[in-house]
Amino acid sequence: MQNKKVxxxxxxxxxxxxxxxxxxxxxxxxxxIGSTCAFxxxxxxxxxxAHPFRxxxxxxxxxxxxxxxQAYGCSxxxxxxxxxxxxxxxxxxxxxxxxACDSIQRLSDIWRLNIPSLHFxxxxxxxxxxxxxxSYFVKVLERFRKDLEKTLDVVISxxxxxxxxILMNRMRSRLKRLYxxxxxxxxxxxxxxxxxxxxACMVMDKQEAANRxxxxxxxxxxxxxxxxxxxxxxxxxxxxxPDIYEMIENKGAVVVWDDLCSGSRYFEGLADEDTEPVQAIxxxxxxxxxxxAKHLGVKFQMENLKMLIKQHHIDGILxxxxxxxxxxxxxxxxxxxxxxxxxxxxxxxxxxxxxxVDEQMRTRIDTMLEIL
Amino acid sequence: MAGRLKATKRMKNIMKWYYIEAxxxxxxxxxxxxxxxxxxxEPLIAMNIIPIYPENHGAxxxxxxxxxxxxxxxxxxxxxxxxxxxxxxxxxSSITKESPIGGLPAPDMLICSNNICGTVLKWYEIQxxxxxxxxxxxDTPFVxxxxxxxxxxxxxxxTKEYIRFLEKHTGKKFNxxxxxxxxxxxxxxxxxxxxxxxxxxxxxxxxxxxxxFFHLAxxxxxxxxxxxxxxxxxxxxxxxxxxxxxxxxxxNEKYRLLWDNLPIWYRMRWLSExxxxxxxxxxxxxxxxxxxxxxxYVNEDDFLSSMGEAYTRIHLNVGVDQMADTIKKFxxxxxxxxxxxxxxxxxxxxxxxxxxIQNLLQEEDIPVLMIEADMTDERKFSESQAEARIDAFMEVxxxxxxxxxx
Ligand code: SF4
Ligand code: SF4
Numbered sequence: 202m203q204n205k206k207v208x209x210x211x212x213x214x215x216x217x218x219x220x221x222x223x224x225x226x227x228x229x230x231x232x233x234i235g236s237t238c239a240f241x242x243x244x245x246x247x248x249x250x251a252h253p254f255r256x257x258x259x260x261x262x263x264x265x266x267x268x269x270x271q272a273y274g275c276s277x278x279x280x281x282x283x284x285x286x287x288x289x290x291x292x293x294x295x296x297x298x299x300x301a302c303d304s305i306q307r308l309s310d311i312w313r314l315n316i317p318s319l320h321f322x323x324x325x326x327x328x329x330x331x332x333x334x335x336s337y338f339v340k341v342l343e344r345f346r347k348d349l350e351k352t353l354d355v356v357i358s359x360x361x362x363x364x365x366x367i368l369m370n371r372m373r374s375r376l377k378r379l380y381x382x383x384x385x386x387x388x389x390x391x392x393x394x395x396x397x398x399x400x401a402c403m404v405m406d407k408q409e410a411a412n413r414x415x416x417x418x419x420x421x422x423x424x425x426x427x428x429x430x431x432x433x434x435x436x437x438x439x440x441x442x443p444d445i446y447e448m449i450e451n452k453g454a455v456v457v458w459d460d461l462c463s464g465s466r467y468f469e470g471l472a473d474e475d476t477e478p479v480q481a482i483x484x485x486x487x488x489x490x491x492x493x494a495k496h497l498g499v500k501f502q503m504e505n506l507k508m509l510i511k512q513h514h515i516d517g518i519l520x521x522x523x524x525x526x527x528x529x530x531x532x533x534x535x536x537x538x539x540x541x542x543x544x545x546x547x548x549x550x551x552x553x554x555x556x557x558v559d560e561q562m563r564t565r566i567d568t569m570l571e572i573l
Numbered sequence: 574m575a576g577r578l579k580a581t582k583r584m585k586n587i588m589k590w591y592y593i594e595a596x597x598x599x600x601x602x603x604x605x606x607x608x609x610x611x612x613x614x615e616p617l618i619a620m621n622i623i624p625i626y627p628e629n630h631g632a633x634x635x636x637x638x639x640x641x642x643x644x645x646x647x648x649x650x651x652x653x654x655x656x657x658x659x660x661x662x663x664x665x666s667s668i669t670k671e672s673p674i675g676g677l678p679a680p681d682m683l684i685c686s687n688n689i690c691g692t693v694l695k696w697y698e699i700q701x702x703x704x705x706x707x708x709x710x711x712d713t714p715f716v717x718x719x720x721x722x723x724x725x726x727x728x729x730x731x732t733k734e735y736i737r738f739l740e741k742h743t744g745k746k747f748n749x750x751x752x753x754x755x756x757x758x759x760x761x762x763x764x765x766x767x768x769x770x771x772x773x774x775x776x777x778x779x780x781x782x783x784x785x786f787f788h789l790a791x792x793x794x795x796x797x798x799x800x801x802x803x804x805x806x807x808x809x810x811x812x813x814x815x816x817x818x819x820x821x822x823x824x825n826e827k828y829r830l831l832w833d834n835l836p837i838w839y840r841m842r843w844l845s846e847x848x849x850x851x852x853x854x855x856x857x858x859x860x861x862x863x864x865x866x867x868x869x870y871v872n873e874d875d876f877l878s879s880m881g882e883a884y885t886r887i888h889l890n891v892g893v894d895q896m897a898d899t900i901k902k903f904x905x906x907x908x909x910x911x912x913x914x915x916x917x918x919x920x921x922x923x924x925x926x927x928x929x930i931q932n933l934l935q936e937e938d939i940p941v942l943m944i945e946a947d948m949t950d951e952r953k954f955s956e957s958q959a960e961a962r963i964d965a966f967m968e969v970x971x972x973x974x975x976x977x978x979x
Pocket of ligand 1: 275276277278301302303304305438494523525526527528529
């Protein structure tokens with residue numbers, strides 16, 4: 202089965218992203234530029250001839266990070282730091298820190314003081330809904346472009362930038378198509394496969410990712426699923442627990458969409474290919490769904506969730522929040538009230554990145570699924 | 574014994590009337606704006622809008638030892654147990670009206686500046702939904718290493734946006750003439766506050782950080798008003814008089830310490846007595862200094878045009894290495910023997926980086942104590958553990974001092 206082969210390739214990369222990147226570096230000689238948040242404008246990195254990838258915080262033990270960030274930091278931030286300190290990222294050339302949450306801001310300082318690598322602070326505005334903030338956004342991107350040019354000693358041409366916009370758009374729309382297929386024909390892919398595909402795309406060479414996605418989509422467009430299935434949405438920051446998808450599927454339900462940094466937030470929104478490139482990239486960030494660390498009106502997260510519920514006929518929602526995460530957890534209670542009014546079943550799971558799904562959590566998830 | 578500062582009573586009085594005025598704002602035809610502690614308050618004062626600080630209220634709640642209970646209530650609504658307790662106190666009190674002053678008067682508008690943290694953004698969004706009032710965000714890009722030209726332009730333009738926002742929601746023209754006066758008064762208050770804090774350079778110190786935490790309230794809430802300037806002038810006189818007479822706040826002060834991070838509001842007295850029992854005075858802190866740390870950026874004759882930079886470059890909005898530099902400066906200025914860091918579970922932007930600050934202080938060669946707590950949630954504090962650690966820390970300091978004197 203062609204399908205299985207492509208998926209295995211994605212899975213392999215998702216499971217050992219740093220091995221892939223190390224190999225990639227040897228083969229292409231490209232500079233490896235990591236990023237700490239979905240607000241990284243990867244187009245510039247590609248246009249600078251470097252290779253962008255997302256740092257995930259693969260480390261499970263956090264002994265190095267413990268000496269820099271207290272235990273009440275989220276496991277994402279602590280994990281990323283650990284990857285940097287422990288030498289897991291020995292192939293790394295530089296890191297981008299877009300302004301996101303408080304913890305990432307401090308991570309940027311701590312990284313700069315402890316890990317020798319090129320360093321890019323992208324001081325994005327926190328609000329995205331005023332013309333002034335949008336024009337500031339553009340200027341921040343222009344500075345990022347110059348910083349890259351200077352530090353990597355390259356010129357980022359308009360043509361290269363346009364090409365990378367097209368490439369990123371292509372990859373993003375294919376990822377989105379894949380999600381749509383899952384929503385149209387739930388169960389056509391297992392949830393853990395789909396999540397591995399997105400994760401792999403965040404580290405892979407974008408052209409290769411786009412090509413592989415096309416192959417996968419080709420096969421899936423003509424496949425069918427028949428079962429009547431309960432439709433679940435996962436919302437939160439990151440979800441990297443394959444067992445959660447499996448548990449859901451064992452109960453006759455499927456995650457048909459997500460609202461995650463490790464999922465749809467990576468590919469939602471396209472940059473306008475007919476606009477001036479820097480403007481186009483900024484436009485994508487200020488118009489698409491945002492993460493709760495940014496402001497796009499006081500009801501944005503709720504409205505967005507409602508739209509997803511409607512669009513994907515969601516039967517139940519699983520909120521996956523990382524412990525100690527302020528931006529996400531502050532949004533939750535008001536959303537909870539709203540969902541109760543709408544009588545949509547939901548469940549909040551708060552955990553660390555590498556926690557095992559324990560019995561208690563299993564029971565809670567099972568119970569929620571049984572209510573549907 | 575130093576006895577109580579006379580100003581203490583006056584301060585309580587001023588704060589009482591401030592909250593009474595706010596309670597009756599509607600009768601007085603005045604509007605109320607809730608504003609974050611690092612927010613640009615001067616334009617509000619110039620517009621006769623009453624500024625209300627939920628964080629100051631949170632501190633009161635903490636000091637009254639109501640914080641744990643109130644956080645717990647918010648957790649019952651779905652708020653996580655691991656997030657800022659000021660926010661949770663405020664959410665609870667705006668529902669239950671519980672607090673030492675029976676809750677805050679409802680806002681007509683919200684002014685949020687993220688120069689202290691990103692948490693306030695979420696907090697003010699929640700309250701904007703609850704009270705259904707307009708929210709203005711004064712967005713101050715983080716200064717990790719440099720204050721960029723585009724950031725400067727961005728904040729300066731926001732000052733104009735802010736004024737338009739105020740005009741729109743009060744229906745009144747902005748009073749630039751009054752603003753000039755308010756700006757001058759604000760700067761004067763900051764300068765006086767700085768002098769007040771600097772009286773602690775004297776040995777023995779006439780005040781401790783615990784006094785500073787208390788007397789801070791006015792520079793936070795009402796800077797730009799005459800009463801603040803008058804108040805700090807009197808306080809300053811009183812402290813200078815103590816210095817002339819060599820009256821120390823701590824009996825037989827022998828050791829001088831520096832405090833980092835917010836106070837532990839519900840254990841102020843206990844901590845103060847604990848340190849005093851070791852003849853140690855906390856002579857300075859990074860928290861109360863934040864309200865005079867940007868004086869150099871303020872243009873006395875044109876407050877508005879310099880406001881953006883001043884508010885962007887405050888202590889919590891700069892890189893960890895710059896924070897360490899500030900601490901180094903205080904170590905020398907106040908001639909301290911040790912540093913006490915409150916690792917504050919509520920406040921991530923203040924606490925993450927404290928270990929690196931310790932590393933950066935290595936050449937200073939001073940002992941550092943870290944106490945893990947939370948500024949208002951007493952459930953996160955272990956007195957016995959803190960006590961043991963303070964005792965051990967003080968032993969080290971005493972030992973060192975002895976060696977140095979040899
Ligand atoms: S999970 Fe939350 S706290 Fe952690 S990096 Fe993401 S937004 Fe920040
Ligand atoms: S305590 Fe810290 S996190 Fe909470 S509002 Fe103040 S600065 Fe923000």
